[in-house]
Amino acid sequence: KKKISKRIGAMYRCKSLLPLKYRKMFANALMLPIFDYLDTIYSKSCRSGLNDLDILYKKVAKIALDVSTRESSLVVYREMGWLPLHLRRQAHLSAYMYRILNGSCPSLFKQKFEYISGSSRGASNGNLYIPQSNNLKDFTYIGAKYWNVVPQDLRDYSDVKMFSKVYKKRLLASIQENPNYSVDNLFSNAYKIPNVENG
Numbered sequence: 001k002k003k004i005s006k007r008i009g010a011m012y013r014c015k016s017l018l019p020l021k022y023r024k025m026f027a028n029a030l031m032l033p034i035f036d037y038l039d040t041i042y043s044k045s046c047r048s049g050l051n052d053l054d055i056l057y058k059k060v061a062k063i064a065l066d067v068s069t070r071e072s073s074l075v076v077y078r079e080m081g082w083l084p085l086h087l088r089r090q091a092h093l094s095a096y097m098y099r100i101l102n103g104s105c106p107s108l109f110k111q112k113f114e115y116i117s118g119s120s121r122g123a124s125n126g127n128l129y130i131p132q133s134n135n136l137k138d139f140t141y142i143g144a145k146y147w148n149v150v151p152q153d154l155r156d157y158s159d160v161k162m163f164s165k166v167y168k169k170r171l172l173a174s175i176q177e178n179p180n181y182s183v184d185n186l187f188s189n190a191y192k193i194p195n196v197e198n199g
Contacts, residue, residue: 050185
C-alpha cells in the first residue's frame with residue numbers, strides 16, 4: 001500500500017501536465033502491475049484490508065481520467081476498461097484454474113481437483129467438487145468455486161489468453177448491465193455472469 005500511495009502522489013502531481021492518453025498509460029503500465037502482483041494469494045486477506053486496496057485502485061482510475069472523486073466507479077471502470085479489483089482477482093484465479101485443468105501446470109495441481117460425477121446438473125456442466133473448508137481460504141475450495149461460475153462455452157477455449165480476454169470482457173459488460181451489482185471483496189464469494197454464446 002505504501003508503494004502504491006507514493007505512485008498515486010506522483011501521478012496526481014503530474015496529471016495536469018499529461019493528456020488523457022498518457023495518464024491512462026501511466027496507470028496501466030505502472031500501477032496495475034502492483035495491484036496484480038500475487039493477487040491470487042493476497043486475495044485471502046481480511047475484507048478490511050482488501051477494501052483499503054479497493055479505495056486506492058479507484059483513486060488511481062479517477063486520477064487517470066481526471067474526474068471527481070464522487071464519479072460512479074462503474075463509469076470509471078468502463079472508461080478505463082478495468083474490472084473492479086475483486087473481479088480482476090477472480091479472472092486471474094480462473095485463468096490459473098484453466099491452466100491447471102488443461103494440463104498446463106504440473107499434474108500434482110490437477111490431482112487436487114475432482115469433477116462432479118453422476119447425473120446431477122453439476123456433473124453435466126463439468127463442474128468441480130467444492131471441498132469443505134473450515135476457513136474458506138483453501139486453494140482447492142476457492143479454485144473450484146471460481147471455476148464453477150465460469151461460463152460453459154469459455155471452458156472449451158483452446159487458448160488461455162483468449163479465455164482471459166473474453167472472460168474479462170464479459171465480466172465488465174455484466175456489471176455494467178446488472179442493476180444489483182455491488183463490490184464484494186470477500187475472497188470466498190464468486191461473481192456469476194450469464195452463460196452467453198458470443199463473447
